[in-house]
Amino acid sequence: MEVALLGNPNTGKTSLFNELTGSYEYVGNWTGVTVDKKVGTLKKQMGQLIDLPGVYALNPISKDEGIASQYLLENRFTSALNIVDASQLSRNLHLTVQLLEFGKPLVIGLNMVDVAKSRGIAIDVNQLSEELNVPVLPIVARTGKGCHDILNYFSLKNQHVSHFTIDYGEKIEKAIENISDLLHEEQLNHRWLALQLLQGNRVVLDHIKINKGIDIERIQRIIQELDKHIEEVEKCSLVRTIYSKRKHIIDDILSKVITREKKSDLTFTDSIDSIVTNKFLGIPIFLGIMYFIFHMTFNWIGTPVSDWLDGFFSGPLSGWIGQGLQVVHATPFIRALVLNGLVAGVGGVIVFVPQMIVLFFFISLIEDSGYMARVALVMDRIMQAAGLNGKSFIPLVIGFGCNIPGIMAARSIEQPKERLITVLITPLMSCSARLAVYSLFAGAFFAKYQALVVLSLYVLGILLALVMAKIFSLFFKHEHSVFVVELPPYRIPNAKTLFRSTWDKSKGFVKKATTFILGGTVVIWLLSYAGPHGLNVDIDHSFLALVCGYIAPLVAPLGFGTWQAATALVSGFLAKEAVVSTMSIVYHAPHSGTLTGVISQAFTPLQAYTFMVFSLLYIPCLSTVPAIYKEVGTRKLTWFTVTYCVVLAYIVSLVIYQGGRLMGF
Amino acid sequence: MILTELKKGEKATILNLSRTTKLVQRRLLDLGVTEGEEVCYKCALPFGGPCMLEVCGQCIGLRRNEAKEIQVVRT
Ligand SMILES: Nc1nc2c(ncn2[C@@H]2O[C@H](COP(=O)(O)OP(=O)(O)OP(=O)(O)O)[C@@H](O)[C@H]2O)c(=O)[nH]1
Ligand SMILES: [Mg+2]
Numbered sequence: 004m005e006v007a008l009l010g011n012p013n014t015g016k017t018s019l020f021n022e023l024t025g026s027y028e029y030v031g032n033w034t035g036v037t038v039d040k041k042v043g044t045l046k047k048q049m050g051q052l053i054d055l056p057g058v059y060a061l062n063p064i065s066k067d068e069g070i071a072s073q074y075l076l077e078n079r080f081t082s083a084l085n086i087v088d089a090s091q092l093s094r095n096l097h098l099t100v101q102l103l104e105f106g107k108p109l110v111i112g113l114n115m116v117d118v119a120k121s122r123g124i125a126i127d128v129n130q131l132s133e134e135l136n137v138p139v140l141p142i143v144a145r146t147g148k149g150c151h152d153i154l155n156y157f158s159l160k161n162q163h164v165s166h167f168t169i170d171y172g173e174k175i176e177k178a179i180e181n182i183s184d185l186l187h188e189e190q191l192n193h194r195w196l197a198l199q200l201l202q203g204n205r206v207v208l209d210h211i212k213i214n215k216g217i218d219i220e221r222i223q224r225i226i227q228e229l230d231k232h233i234e235e236v237e238k239c240s241l242v243r244t245i246y247s248k249r250k251h252i253i254d255d256i257l258s259k260v261i262t263r264e265k266k267s268d269l270t271f272t273d274s275i276d277s278i279v280t281n282k283f284l285g286i287p288i289f290l291g292i293m294y295f296i297f298h299m300t301f302n303w304i305g306t307p308v309s310d311w312l313d314g315f316f317s318g319p320l321s322g323w324i325g326q327g328l329q330v331v332h333a334t335p336f337i338r339a340l341v342l343n344g345l346v347a348g349v350g351g352v353i354v355f356v357p358q359m360i361v362l363f364f365f366i367s368l369i370e371d372s373g374y375m376a377r378v379a380l381v382m383d384r385i386m387q388a389a390g391l392n393g394k395s396f397i398p399l400v401i402g403f404g405c406n407i408p409g410i411m412a413a414r415s416i417e418q419p420k421e422r423l424i425t426v427l428i429t430p431l432m433s434c435s436a437r438l439a440v441y442s443l444f445a446g447a448f449f450a451k452y453q454a455l456v457v458l459s460l461y462v463l464g465i466l467l468a469l470v471m472a473k474i475f476s477l478f479f480k481h482e483h484s485v486f487v488v489e490l491p492p493y494r495i496p497n498a499k500t501l502f503r504s505t506w507d508k509s510k511g512f513v514k515k516a517t518t519f520i521l522g523g524t525v526v527i528w529l530l531s532y533a534g535p536h537g538l539n540v541d542i543d544h545s546f547l548a549l550v551c552g553y554i555a556p557l558v559a560p561l562g563f564g565t566w567q568a569a570t571a572l573v574s575g576f577l578a579k580e581a582v583v584s585t586m587s588i589v590y591h592a593p594h595s596g597t598l599t600g601v602i603s604q605a606f607t608p609l610q611a612y613t614f615m616v617f618s619l620l621y622i623p624c625l626s627t628v629p630a631i632y633k634e635v636g637t638r639k640l641t642w643f644t645v646t647y648c649v650v651l652a653y654i655v656s657l658v659i660y661q662g663g664r665l666m667g668f
Numbered sequence: 669m670i671l672t673e674l675k676k677g678e679k680a681t682i683l684n685l686s687r688t689t690k691l692v693q694r695r696l697l698d699l700g701v702t703e704g705e706e707v708c709y710k711c712a713l714p715f716g717g718p719c720m721l722e723v724c725g726q727c728i729g730l731r732r733n734e735a736k737e738i739q740v741v742r743t
């Protein structure tokens with residue numbers, strides 16, 4: 004059995020998916036959180052549940068909506084689970100009607116009944132079920148209330164195929180009939196196909212075109228004729244007319260189903276909005292929030308814990324492991340590998356986990372609260388100046404956690420040109436892995452102003468992204484920019500969601516450290532242990548020093564022309580944390596104390612800042628490259644993205660370093 | 669009159685949407701924003717930034733130049 008979750012954006016599909024499959028997928032309070040098809044196994048092994056991007060209608064505008072429509076056309080699912088937002092019934096039912104017309108077994112999950120109730124909207128569930136002729140199950144996906152009923156429903160074998168038809172009026176019905184006659188070779192419901200074609204659904208048209216036996220031209224002629232006729236008679240377009248017919252029926256149903264007790268109140272949301280989207284305060288508040296987050300991450304919570312961990316790793320833990328290895332009579336090679344390689348390298352990254360947790364907690368908070376859509380609104384004017392729209396800012400903010408989901412999030416942008424440019428600039432966003440680099444350097448050089456220094460890097464990343472966006476947009480044909488954003492009501496973030504979301508992201512960081520970074524660390528360490536003159540050479544005569552010694556002069560004009568820095572940057576392409584783990588190895592000397600101490604000897608503050616800037620920009624990491632390729636679609640553009648990042652990093656670092664020197668730093 | 673002439677917090681009924689960009693029109697229709705619906709003009713961001721509207725029980729953000737193409741009548 005395969006059940007497909009379909010519904011409007013931000014109605015709680017993924018929340019329900021997580022509840023029913025026990026998995027964790029990305030949940031957030033804005034439209035366009037899920038941008039890909041996700042497969043999960045229903046509890047009790049009943050079958051598969053497919054989570055899809057939210058859609059308003061079946062005729063897609065953005066790329067994520069296209070994925071959902073495409074899935075529907077593949078027609079592999081056994082039944083559909085339509086999630087409907089009880090507080091927005093009228094809009095949601097437009098999709099429901101189209102899904103009913105599709106003619107597959109359907110059940111409605113009436114979600115957010117808690118929100119509807121608090122707004123004084125009472126819904127007669129039985130009546131609704133009767134009117135639409137499908138089962139309706141009220142749920143609260145966020146808390147799991149009623150979700151069990153859904154499982155129970157699917158464990159029953161006899162699933163309901165609904166028969167729900169709207170009479171679209173004589174002329175339209177005639178056209179539907181004529182088109183249906185031409186579709187006899189098609190597997191999908193003919194009436195549905197005809198209606199979608201009348202609505203100008205491009206995905207459906209492309210789907211029909213594959214089938215050679217169908218006379219497309221005749222179909223298009225029928226549509227054109229009808230369109231012309233409707234324009235003349237009804238004085239509005241065919242699409243509008245179909246919409247109005249549906250709306251009429253929906254309004255009629257709702258009048259029997261809904262009773263409003265009091266006026267809808269959005270007062271809580273209103274009062275927050277009057278501050279955060281205030282004319283003058285909007286942008287300062289956003290920056291203030293970012294600053295506050297960094298302050299929490301660095302000065303208040305993260306760093307103290309990290310420092311303690313660092314001390315523990317380089318002190319007692321190394322001691323214990325050393326003693327342990329002695330007890331088991333490990334060879335000096337193994338001892339060196341474990342202590343100077345693994346503990347120093349992987350440990351050097353793991354110590355930043357506390358900072359990551361704090362940062363991820365706040366990112367999750369922003370995601371689940373509803374502030375994200377407001378950020379898009381507040382930033383729209385600035386983004387417009389850069390040739391983008393406010394929605395492009397959401398991928399950038401997500402990119403602060405990790406560039407990969409950020410790049411994918413661009414799918415929800417309506418306009419192809421703006422979507423592409425957003426993908427191209429997202430790698431400039433300072434992801435959490437880069438934060439490990441900043442933590443190391445800012446901690447060593449700018450202890451007092453850590454938060455400010457790090458904020459400056461984030462802002463620099465955003466500014467450069469905007470400048471690049473402006474430059475890129477000059478190479479495209481001018482297209483009309485589109486910006487319509489739904490601003491969902493604020494929700495008090497759910498503790499469970501927050502916890503899971505933070506946990507999920509932090510887990511990724513730890514996992515990467517213990518797999519990817521671990522492997523890289525071993526290689527780096529081996530290269531630093533072996534040299535042309537055998538094993539256990541002085542590190543300055545190792546293969547690593549030799550090879551990276553050739554790269555060092557390239558970055559010398561930027562102020563860090565040592566082989567150690569060059570090595571760190573090369574391995575940083577694997578993953579940005581590797582910059583830190585590599586530094587831990589190449590600067591590791593017995594009794595040298597913590598890495599911070601060594602670093603502060605090896606760099607000047609100006610060099611350190613330049614190094615941070617360079618690390619921020621110089622290249623998307625290895626795992627990001629395929630994600631870019633997947634979105635841009637061509638090798639050429641992928642290479643272009645990687646190359647422009649390197650060039651930009653070089654130029655900006657050069658300006659900062661040489662400029663800084665001129666100013667006497 | 670046009671939408672952006674409304675004062676903050678004022679309500680009006682939409683008369684004509686057809687002059688907005690096609691894609692925007694489709695999105696607005698997706699959100700249930702059509703002729704005859706009541707709209708409340710909530711605020712606008714500075715330097716010609718977007719404006720915030722309340723329609724059909726939901727808040728939406730829209731570019732100012734698009735909003736200028738929407739004709740309304742005060743209720
Ligand atoms: N109050 C309340 N909030 C809910 C309920 N279900 C989901 N939410 C919240 O609604 C927001 C959206 O949830 P998601 O599960 O991400 O919605 P989605 O339908 O997957 O959204 P897209 O992937 O963007 O289409 C989250 O902030 C949830 O916590 C509910 O029943 N009641
Ligand atoms: Mg989702």
